[in-house]
Amino acid sequence: MYALRCDAINQAIWDGLPDEPRQRLALALADACADPIGATDPYGEDDGIMRTLVTGDILVVxxxxxxxxxxxxxQIDYLG
Known part of the structure; x- marks a missing residue:
């Protein structure tokens, strides 16, 4: 199990999301902490370190x- 780290700026973005996307993000990040490679996709070249997590209208690097x-x-991008 991996521990989640988030700086104040990204925490403010996460906290500012509408309820449904915020909850989806929380669940997806919990899955990523349990299985970081299986729950995420490569960010560019697959180096196993930089990854993306996409949950509908949210993209997280x-x-x-x-x-x-x-x-x-x-980074958290909300596309909704």
Whole structure:
């Protein structure tokens, strides 16, 4: 299981999402913490570190810290 890390800016974006997309994102990130490679897609070239998570109208760019078992949110884009 990976721990989730999110800076204040991305936390504010996440908190500002409408209820349904915010809940979908929370569930998708929980899945990604349990299985980061299986629950995400490569970001560009598949290096196993930079990944994307897409939940309908939300795109999240994440960095996987395999040694520290952390999933860092780099960017959240809400397309709705």
């Amino acid at each position: 994440i960095y996987l810290g395999h040694q520290t078992k952390t999933l860092h949110i780099f």
